[in-house]
């Protein structure tokens with residue numbers, strides 16, 4: 001073998017070894033800052049300052065999609081909503097969990113930026129890496145549906161995440177719906193919630209009581225968190241302006257106003273996915 005050919009063979013072997021260690025298809029491209037168009041939305045400061053709970057309940061008030069717990073789309077297979085099995089998680093390759101995504105062209109570049117920036121907040125603090133979907137079977141498809149909603153955990157095939165243009169394009173709402181798709185439930189339905197909150201059923205809109213049903217969640221050793229982006233606010237689904245959820249430690253506490261992932265939201269992602 002001529003030395004140049006030998007060198008080429010060695011180089012390509014090194015490249016193969018490197019790509020094997022990443023072990024994600026070479027076609028995957030991790031979303032990064034270069035995907036942001038940079039055209040600032042009018043009133044864009046609000047996109048980071050709006051809390052998820054309030055925005056979601058407003059946007060879903062007249063949604064026709066069958067929803068559980070306010071914004072979780074009912075799965076077509078029964079019982080899947082618990083999402084406790086490992087098939088509910090996105091697969092991990094080496095150090096990272098690659099989640100393929102596609103964003104509907106219904107959105108303007110400015111609207112797409114809001115979604116992309118929110119996805120990048122997960123890259124900053126967790127081992128989740130959103131990649132552009134090419135031929136992947138399972139992926140998240142962000143589109144402007146009739147409210148803010150998501151399925152719970154990974155599903156088979158293209159999985160719709162609805163982020164209505166008017167009402168759901170905020171950092172917190174995108175993070176909230178993405179956390180559902182990653183397998184997380186609302187904070188106030190946690191298995192241990194009765195130690196921390198009291199549900200005032202007499203103030204809940206008739207027919208909405210099931211949104212407060214306690215669930216067998218895996219809390220991953222994290223404390224109950226009133227600042228979670230997954231916590232509904234004190235007046236969620238109120239029929240009379242009176243609180244529906246009270247903090248047992250302090251009935252005057254106002255909560256469910258998170259505009260960004262909390263430290264516990266981040267810790268839970270990192271523990272579930274063993275980052």
Ligand SMILES: *[C@@H]1O[C@H](CO)[C@@H](O)[C@H](O)[C@H]1NC(C)=O
Nearest residue numbers: 044045046048117118121171
């Ligand atoms: C909103 O937050 C994102 C992510 O933290 C940041 O990149 C962006 O500059 C913020 N936008 C505004 C208008 O403050």
Ligand SMILES: *[C@@H]1O[C@H](CO)[C@@H](O)[C@H](O)[C@H]1NC(C)=O
Nearest residue numbers: 048121124125259260261262
């Ligand atoms: C959101 O939280 C992250 C990590 O905790 C932080 O780096 C970022 O500055 C926050 N962004 C906004 C817009 O609050």
